[in-house]
Amino acid sequence: MKGYGKAAAAALLLAPAAGWAQPAAEVLGLSWAEIEERARGQTVNWYMWGGSDRINAYVSGYLGELARERHGIVLRRIGINDTAEAVNAVLQELEAGVAEDGSVDLIWINGENFRTLRQADAVFCGYLEQLPHNRLVDWSDEAVSYDFGTPVDGCETPWNRVQFAFAYDGARLAEPPRTMAALLEWIEANPGRFTYPAPPDFTGSVFVRHVFYHAAGGPEALLGPFRQEVYDEVAPKAWEILNRLKPSLWRQGRTYPRDGTALGQLFANQEVDFHFSYDAATFGTGVEAGTYPAGTRSYGLADGTIGNTNYLAIPANSPRKAAALVVANLALGAEAQLHKAMPDIWGASPAIDVGRLPPAQQEAFAALPRHPAVAPAAELARAALPELRAEWVVAIEAGWQEHVGKR
Template sequence: MLRMMAGVGGALMLTAGLAQAQDGNALLGMSWDEIVETARGGEVNVFMWGGADNINAYVSDYVGGLLEEDYDIALNRVPLTDTAEAVNIVLGEVEAGAAAGAVDMIWINGENFRTMKQADLAWCGYVDKLPNAALVNFDNPAIANDFGTPVDGCEVPWSRVQFAFAHDTARTPEPPRAIPELLAWAAANPGRFTYPAPPDFTGAAFVRHVFTHVAGGADALVGPFDQAKFDEVAERTWDILNELEPHLWREGRTYPTSITQLQQMFANQEVDLFFTYDPAEVGTAVVNGIFPETARSYGLSDGTLANTNYMVIPVNAANKAAALVLQNLLLSGEAQLEKAQPEIWGAATVIEPDRASEKVQAGFAALERHPSVVSIEELGQAALPELQADWTSAIEDGWIANVGN
């Protein structure tokens, strides 16, 4: 990480001419061909969660290879354990008056995007410049809103995901298929279940599932934050999770710190259930020999959370032209199809395939789902909307104060 950051730091050493060329308003006045020529021969520094080898390889090898071959642009992937790290870098640079920052793009959604948008840290108004934006249905509420925050042309969608659980059919043939069943199952099978401690993203999502169950469903929590409603639901939620704690792995004295650790625990048979915000991860783990072939992902009868993730360009990005070229590439039918391949990632696309070329349409039609991965159609029948960021941050902070401590 430090070695990669040292290389990225070179982006700060811009000549006056390059800094002017990367001015956002100047770029918006250019044609697409002019933007591409401005970007050619440069670099783009992408800050993103680095916990999945297959995703890292897709970005560095496939996307980076195309970017280098077609545009002579070097892609520098900077791995993060928490997206907030990149947001804080941008915030510090902007507060210090750094006009040419080290961060050109961030893989983001939810509270981190809301923070950037509210603090005017996100570059907005450029989406119409991207030719491949025509492949996206920006009228779709699931794309137009990021955890309840209107996107407003300040970020570009990249993938869609929905939370799913996983079990090994050889060890746990009948897993719990609703939150109440899961809580009862964990108490009846002490030590065989746990979840990563928030602020881990996936662990916090599990806590939101319990919170939503206690509230009586997602409809009770949709909309702006309601302190009275939060207090009512939170008290019962913390009671449930504290009562669950002695039945968790290691009697709840400690929690996994990341979804990567939980994945390894499931692989080592330390726990019997796994969950992820990317069901395709289960198929990839089977292909890579991490999970047994008998592993299967599944949804819950009372629903699981679903969301879209995005790419955002900071307002002080030093290489905005290259970032635009990269975003356009990420939205291409070919790149979205490659990302959807089960052996690559298996990620759900954000484009409308019927707007892409006939070859891309045929590719999507021919996709074969890995047998360990629950179908998007099955999951989608019980998809829950993510809560607005005020809710998610309050739930996360509340868990840390009332359960984690």
């Protein structure tokens, strides 16, 4: 998922200051018609990862136009490199006493960044039942109701479902390795043809977590609250694997791509044989744009790949909560989710339960074309692996920096 990055360690330790989470009685309890009326004429500052032109166009163009035409809202997309930038901006404002007039109204978020806001009592909660499109969400699904192990508890609206996938060029590689063990063997047998971004970049971080799962014999021992004794047992095995791979990586592991976009450029230039992403749709878009080889194909591992949900959250000190709620509800609706799922727009998997829609809308989702470079979501889902709780992610990223990145 693109919407998550590593928050500053200091932010995790902040305790909520008095008055940070101001009561939002002016919004909570209002009817939806009253919220829409209050939202009219407001500007929503939406902070989100800005590294994808097609995602930026969807938000600024499609959603921005809907917000303006239907609700008189100006949607101001603010592109950032890392979600932690928005989270830390909120925390710094609150620490400075800016309790009601913050600069951030909406954040594309999940994982440890959401956990940071929750710990600091810095996120607006309790509004889900007011949103008309909340009825489309299956909150009984723990992959939706828990964000990297942190209960959503009415503090976020889901936006996308994603699952990690690998991509290769079928014209150059007839049969890719189909398990993590086989992939590790392939890397050592084909020096210089594989790399991954350095954590805490989210693409590199999730690849490292796959290696961590492999070292643990599967994710089962790692699920639930962070346990130091389990980490201490598994981590050295994972670091040994990753350090053993180093001489076989692109540029002998002396440097790593800065992020998934840089990895994609290496793949496009045929400097490496594998790309990977939480968003398999990006491979089809890359082929159509002429960036990736025409033979690009994506797939999941037989022993599974990690999937999660990403969300939209409203900071507690946003002064434009009504307008932020209207935008979040708009983004959650079947119309916006269908448009986002179109392969020539984004190709994102819907966050809503399509089975709750009227038959005609269900058929529209079922009829969506799929680019041959994009692995079917249902196929990936058959071997979906759960995300770890945010505490595990923080520890694994820090451990990689210390025991792999600095060596």
